[in-house]
Amino acid sequence: MTIPGWRLVFKVSAGGDLPTSSSIYTLWTNNGGLNEQNPDAKSISSSTSYKSSIVDMWNNYYIRAVKIAAYKNGLEVFNVIFDATASSDTNWFDCKRILYTTVNGLTAQSVVDNSYICSMAG
Numbered sequence: 001m002t003i004p005g006w007r008l009v010f011k012v013s014a015g016g017d018l019p020t021s022s023s024i025y026t027l028w029t030n031n032g033g034l035n036e037q038n039p040d041a042k043s044i045s046s047s048t049s050y051k052s053s054i055v056d057m058w059n060n061y062y063i064r065a066v067k068i069a070a071y072k073n074g075l076e077v078f079n080v081i082f083d084a085t086a087s088s089d090t091n092w093f094d095c096k097r098i099l100y101t102t103v104n105g106l107t108a109q110s111v112v113d114n115s116y117i118c119s120m121a122g
Contacts, residue, residue, distance in 0.1 A: 006067055008042055009052040016047035025121060029090065031056045044071050058089035065099065066092050078102045093120040 012024055019027065019034065027034065033053035035041035041050035054061065069079040080101040084092040095111035095118035111118070 007052075007054075008050070009054050011042070011044075011050040013047040013049070017049055019049075027051055028055065028120070045074050055089055058087075063087065063092075076102075080106070090120045094118055 010028060012018065012027070018024070022030075027049065028051070032051075033056075034051040035048055036050070036052060038048060038050075040046045041048040063084045066082045066084045067079055068082075070077045078101070080103065081099045082092050082094070082097040083099050084097070087097070095116055096108055098106070098108040098111065098118075101107070110116075
């Protein structure tokens with residue numbers, strides 16, 4: 001899947017396949033790509049999980065923003081965009097780094113005001 005300005009590096013689907021004994025967090029943080037040679041894995045309509053090996057080399061890239069999006073029936077339902085400048089592969093997921101979201105009322109300031117916690121580990 002190609003979205004101008006964005007590169008898909010990770011995808012999991014509700015009811016989709018995850019490697020045995022794996023969680024989404026474990027898949028993200030463990031080294032190694034997943035289904036990189038399977039073109040179907042990059043499709044939003046596919047339930048095949050995908051991880052690019054780019055995640056393992058996070059510090060070798062100048063990653064400026066990360067977009068998390070949820071899809072239903074192939075259409076984007078919501079997204080949150082984080083500032084990833086000078087981040088690691090895990091600390092970009094911080095509520096204070098929210099740049100933009102389609103979620104009504106969710107802003108970096110509302111997160112602070114309401115003591116929300118954004119944590120990749122859960």
